[in-house]
Amino acid sequence: MHVVVTGGSSGIGLEVAKIYARRGVSVSLIARNVDRLDAARREIEQASGGKAEVFVAAADAAVHAGISAAVQACEAAHGPCDILVASAGIVEPGWFHEQAPDLFDAQWQTNFAGVANVVRPVYASMRQRGQGRIMIVSSAAAFIGIPAYAAYCGSKAALVGFADALRLEAMGKGVSVGICFPPDTDTPQLSRELKSRPKEAELLMGSIKPRPAKEIAEKIVVGIDRRSAHVYFTASIAALGLFGPLARPFIEVWYRLKLRK
Ligand SMILES: NC(=O)c1ccc[n+]([C@@H]2O[C@H](COP(=O)([O-])OP(=O)(O)OC[C@H]3O[C@@H](n4cnc5c(N)ncnc54)[C@H](OP(=O)(O)O)[C@@H]3O)[C@@H](O)[C@H]2O)c1
Numbered sequence: 001m002h003v004v005v006t007g008g009s010s011g012i013g014l015e016v017a018k019i020y021a022r023r024g025v026s027v028s029l030i031a032r033n034v035d036r037l038d039a040a041r042r043e044i045e046q047a048s049g050g051k052a053e054v055f056v057a058a059a060d061a062a063v064h065a066g067i068s069a070a071v072q073a074c075e076a077a078h079g080p081c082d083i084l085v086a087s088a089g090i091v092e093p094g095w096f097h098e099q100a101p102d103l104f105d106a107q108w109q110t111n112f113a114g115v116a117n118v119v120r121p122v123y124a125s126m127r128q129r130g131q132g133r134i135m136i137v138s139s140a141a142a143f144i145g146i147p148a149y150a151a152y153c154g155s156k157a158a159l160v161g162f163a164d165a166l167r168l169e170a171m172g173k174g175v176s177v178g179i180c181f182p183p184d185t186d187t188p189q190l191s192r193e194l195k196s197r198p199k200e201a202e203l204l205m206g207s208i209k210p211r212p213a214k215e216i217a218e219k220i221v222v223g224i225d226r227r228s229a230h231v232y233f234t235a236s237i238a239a240l241g242l243f244g245p246l247a248r249p250f251i252e253v254w255y256r257l258k259l260r261k
Helices: 010-024 034-047 064-078 101-129 150-168 188-196 199-205 212-226 235-260
Strands: 003-006 027-033 054-058 085-088 131-138 176-179
Touching: 003 010, 003 064, 003 101, 010 034, 010 212, 010 235, 027 034, 027 064, 027 085, 034 054, 034 064, 054 064, 064 101, 085 101, 085 212, 101 131, 101 150, 131 150, 131 212, 150 176, 176 212, 199 235
Parallel strands: 003 027, 003 085, 027 054, 085 131, 131 176
Antiparallel strands: none
């Protein structure tokens, strides 16, 4: 069994990789920074008590050719990918009218195109073999517009359409396509993000204690085990996922009232 995790050098992806490594599964990590990849490889090998074989490949998910080559290298090391967890992602809060186009584009390229770029090289082979599981890491921000998060919300919402369409394409072919929607999770990304999260976003989201990355990773892996189509993590995220179009007008009225205070 071979699990490929993009964004596996940090946060949620790293915790997912550790769970599989403890199960004795071959794991490959893809991210951009080589030093962080090497550190993660050592951490995972240690966490698995020497059971795991971890391969790392440096690539930018936003660059199609680079990520394809990285997947090829992973598959040369550990065999065909059985499970793909697409966790690589970035967030750069900023008001749309002020944010540099490059920062906006980077979020779109990484969070949306970056997922499609890594699914492409594994999906065709999974289909051919009649087996495989894909889990895409979106965000609760897919379900609700958050001020100063236009690029992030847009890119994470687009993943819902991508995953839902691909799941239907894969139906009956032995390949499951799931998507998960984590809440605020205690990771290096969140620590960076909180420094530039404006009070308006805070107002909308409230101050919910971030979840430990390990807890989120455990639920993701259960979702993959069960071939779940959607993994919501909390009752309020499930409600937003299932009844978002009904709830959003009320949330907007509530937000307008809070803004006035
Ligand atoms: N933390 C939260 O509160 C939260 C909530 C909801 C959803 N999420 C989502 O969960 C996923 C993981 O986030 P996290 O909090 O675990 O973040 P993190 O700790 O910052 O980890 C992000 C990982 O993605 C990699 N990465 C970033 N850009 C990349 C690129 N262009 N190409 C390849 N790898 C890239 C990073 O490594 P390099 O920088 O070395 O490339 C790192 O390994 C993201 O998709 C995020 O949007 C997070």
